[in-house]
Amino acid sequence: MTSPIHHCKECVELLGEYIEGTLSPEQSKALEDHLSLCPPCITFVRTYKATRSLCRAALAAQMPRELMSSLKSFLSEHVPGFSCSKSDAAPRPPSDSEPKKV
Amino acid sequence: MSEQVTEEPREDGQPGDRELVEKAQKGDGEAFATLVERHQRQLYRLALRMTGSEADAQEVLQEAFLNAYQKLPLFRGEAQFSSWLYRIAANSALMRLRRKRRAPDALSDQPLELVGPKFSAEGYLDPAGDWSQRADEKMMSAQLGAAIQKAVTQLPDDYRTVFLLKDVDGLSNEDIATALDLTVPAVKSRLHRARLALREKLGEFFEAK
Known part of the structure; x- marks a missing residue:
């Protein structure tokens, strides 16, 4: 059986796994019990989550076309048979807007 | 094998x-x-x-x-x-x-120490402002974007890499562990420390506004 969470420090330590849903049901319950009684931790959870979404939005850079072209030129010089005709003919829309698992 | x-x-x-x-x-x-x-x-x-x-x-x-x-x-x-x-x-x-x-x-652009939240001697958080309500990503300003860029740049390299792969590129912990030759618990730990440090920096940004 998981011990109750009495201190915010324990709550913060578990937060990463909590928002990923990888805590055990007992640990999640203990953390939620603490949250129900602790407004500073509720604020902490909200700002922790907001940190992720803000950073993701700010850092989702798209690769400039010129850089794609220069990379292709570079690799064409070094990789025998390296062909870039397909992607030049039909450029794909950038898939940078939504992070995805690769 | x-x-x-x-x-x-x-x-x-x-x-x-x-x-x-x-x-x-x-x-x-x-x-x-x-x-x-x-x-x-x-x-x-x-x-x-x-x-x-x-x-x-x-x-x-x-x-x-x-x-x-x-x-x-x-x-x-x-x-x-x-x-x-x-x-x-x-x-x-x-x-x-x-x-x-x-x-x-x-x-002189060395990474900063990772700074996390401050607790009382008993392990409690002090009440703090809830800036998450002001942090709608649609309201992303140039200033906020620059503050995030700077804060991420100042993370230690090993933490920044894990953070970028997970929270920006969306890789799984397992894929990151494989890519960086780390254990999954080490990935989780670095990710959490990086997020805590970035959260502190964002808190400072919103407090100054």
Whole structure:
């Protein structure tokens, strides 16, 4: 059986796994019990989550076309048979807007 | 003996990385070009955020893909090709950063210590402002964007890499562990510390507003 969470420090330590849903049901319950009684931790959870979404939005850079072209030129010089005709003919829309698992 | 990882079929019906890698290993340059086309955007994002410079990101990409091509005969499919590529690109970016920091004219831009939340002696948090309500990403300003860029740049390299791969590129903890040769608990720990440090910096930003 998981011990109750009495201190915010324990709550913060578990937060990463909590928002990923990888805590055990007992640990999640203990953390939620603490949250129900602790407004500073509720604020902490909200700002922790907001940190992720803000950073993701700010850092989702798209690769400039010129850089794609220069990379292709570079690799064409070094990789025998390296062909870039397909992607030049039909450029794909950038898939940078939504992070995805690769 | 290690086994090859399984690969799910692609939704677009195109050949999977495994098939393309096998062709490229047999000298099919066009197959390698397709792999480059498929992964260059994500590697660019990682390289740019790790080095903080578009010129450096360009060199990291060139080096990483050329390195990957040269090492292709050694790739045995024991990890996802993408994880293998990330590892090469991350190493290339880290080496570039270290070389720059050792340069005699390097600016004093050393990473900061990771600063997390402050607790009372008993382990309690003090009440703090809830800036999450003001942090709608649609309201992203140039100032906020610059503050985030700066805060991420100041993370220690090893933490920044994990953070970028997870929270910006959306890789799984397992793929990151493979790419960076870490254990999954180490990935989780670094990720959490990085998020806590960034949260502190964002809190300072919103408090100053």
